[in-house]
Amino acid sequence: MVTKTETIAAIATPSGTAGVGLIRVSGPLAPELAQRLFRPAHSNCTWQSHHCYHGDIIAADGKTVLDEVLATLMRKPRSFTGEDVLEISCHGNPLILQNIMEQFLALGCRPARPGEFSERAYLNGRMDLSQAEALAAMICAQSAKALQLELSQLKGSLGNSIDELRSLLIDGLANLEAAIDFTEDVSDKEIPAVPGQILQAAAGVELLLSTYRQARLITQGIRVVIVGKPNTGKSSLLNRLAGKKKAIVTDIPGTTRDLITETITLDGISIHLTDTAGIRPPRDDIEKEGISLVRQQMEQADILLLLFDGSQPLTDEDYRILEQSKKRDCQILTVVNKRDLAPAWDNRLPGHPLHGRRLLDLSAKFGDGVEDLKKALSDLAGGTDAPAEGGMISRLRHKLALEKALACLKAAQNCLATGQSSEFAAFELSEALNALDEITGKKISEDVLSRIFSGFCIGK
Ligand SMILES: Nc1nc2c(ncn2[C@@H]2O[C@H](COP(=O)(O)OP(=O)(O)O)[C@@H](O)[C@H]2O)c(=O)[nH]1
Ligand SMILES: [Mg+2]
CATH class of the missing domain: 3.30.1360.120 (Probable tRNA modification gtpase trme; domain 1)
Structure with a gap:
């Protein structure tokens, strides 16, 4: 105390x-x-x-x-x-x-x-420290799923998983140390290859690491950026998804210049939507600025929602946007708007630039197909999955510590597999333990601590 x-x-x-x-x-x-x-x-x-x-x-x-x-x-x-x-x-x-x-x-x-x-x-x-962090995050949680995840961490789900990994490592260390003590009596061949605890702990760390993407989506929400050439109906779609008139809709190309954002919740996950200026050769400086903002947004998107007008033939502007999107390392949803009008193209035809791509048809103006789009967004965000049993990691700090622990465990395995002295493996295991202790705060520097707590609210 x-x-x-x-x-x-x-x-x-x-x-x-x-x-x-x-x-x-x-x-x-x-x-x-x-x-x-x-x-x-x-x-x-x-x-x-x-x-x-x-x-x-x-x-x-x-x-x-x-x-x-x-x-x-x-x-x-x-x-x-x-x-x-x-x-x-x-x-x-x-x-x-x-x-x-x-x-x-x-x-x-x-x-x-x-x-x-x-x-x-x-x-x-x-x-423990993971619980304190969960408490701070719980207070600010934006969606039902995020709340649930933080509450489970507050109740100790992550701390318990870390404790289990710790005890595996401590047992593993004991095994190795016994080998070190008797190293005089034991010939190389008799030293156990890799104690089972090390393998088990590495698998446990990997399992926790695998929850990161999902947990981030749950806690931070998912950024969906709507892009397309002018007049495809981007602003109409944002308004439709938001359920209110947020963005100005006109038939004048180039109406939207600023980024327009709105957060909606689908299946308990926050979806941060951004409507953008239509991409085309800009007609003036304001539009130019607007289009450069779109490019920045494309970089930050978790999901790019490419919007095409199904009632007009595709143009070079559409193809250019399609090409740009291929360079991005994120999920892409390809959506065809204005399906209330007669279709002007058919991607089932061989040689069509969108041939073979799964398209979502809808009418932003009248709402048909919008429920399917919501379902697709929610599926991409993993919205229907319940948070994993046991711990999930949603903080970068925890991810980095687990990656460090995993690297040490792999190094320990390697030491043993290549017949090096058990002392090297024991050193790696104790480093792995230290990395785990950073998560629960058993071992942590003053600086890191004060940085963590300074992000909290007053009175908490
Ligand atoms: N018929 C029809 N018109 C649409 C639809 N969605 C948008 N529009 C019209 O297309 C024009 C451009 O829409 P807007 O949302 O401003 O497009 P943006 O430039 O991509 O933001 C407006 O006149 C809209 O009313 C649709 O689903 N069907
Ligand atoms: Mg617009």
Whole structure:
């Protein structure tokens, strides 16, 4: 247990007017501040831990009533931070919250830094680092699936998977160390080739790594960029998917110049849509700027939605966009719009530039086929898959640590397979352990820690 002498305080609810606001205090002064600033409404206030008491908050002058509140003291170590914690639920007027905060500060607290409550919880062993990160991410989660994933990590799913891998490695190390101790007595041939634990751990690390793409999609959502030449109906399609008129639709080519974005949710996954300027030789500087923005967007897309007009013959502009899209390393959905009008081309004909490609037909104007497009988007995003059992990794930090662990495990296998001394393999295994410990925070540098926690909200 890390003893912190400073008592920290923060308003934990968002700024602005609300029914209720919450102030959190953590540290050794919390019980004394409860006694000093709270006047109970009933005489039975004994400050039992985790009990909620009704009364007034009184200013440090001992007279002025600041608000009628509920106060709860949670004594260490059974609190969120592992320290004595006082929570005051008051009325959610920013002036009241500020007034109460000032009393705490006047009596010796200091304002908490972002994430400092969680940091203390981690330092006091109330949660591991992966859980603290999940907590911060859960607060900001944008979709139901993301919420579910972070909650499962908060409950320890990733930490448990890492613990299992750890114990495999510790057993593996024990095996190797036994081999090192008896190396005098054992001829080369008798040294076990590769302890099963190493193979098992490597497979476990690979399994976790394989969840990254899916988990990123779940937590970050997926970027879909709609591209096509002018007048294919890109803006109409964005409006149709968004279910509202976001982008201006006209029959004048080159109407859209800025990027127009909208986020929708499909099957619990956020889909960030971007409508772009039609790609063609630009007619003026504004259009030129707009088209250069499209190119940047194409670079960042997870899915490129190529839109063609089915009612007009394809042109060189269409072919150019098609060629450009082939250079991109992302998923591509090829969509043909205006299927309410007579078709002007047929990709089933041999030699057609879109021959053999799976096309989605729709009418952005009237809505036919749009449900199929949503289904296709959701399938590409893996929207119908439930999050994997056990841990999933959605943070780059975790991915990098696992990649490091995997590289060490492979190196250990290689040492043993090539008959090198077991000591080399043991060294690689302990490096793999260190990499795993970065995820749960068992072993981590101060810098990394402060970078992680500084991204949190105040009051969390
Ligand atoms: N008939 C028909 N017209 C459409 C359809 N989608 C868009 N349009 C029309 O095509 C023109 C260009 O549409 P817009 O969405 O502005 O295209 P953008 O330049 O690609 O953004 C407008 O007159 C739209 O009403 C469609 O599915 N069917
Ligand atoms: Mg447009």
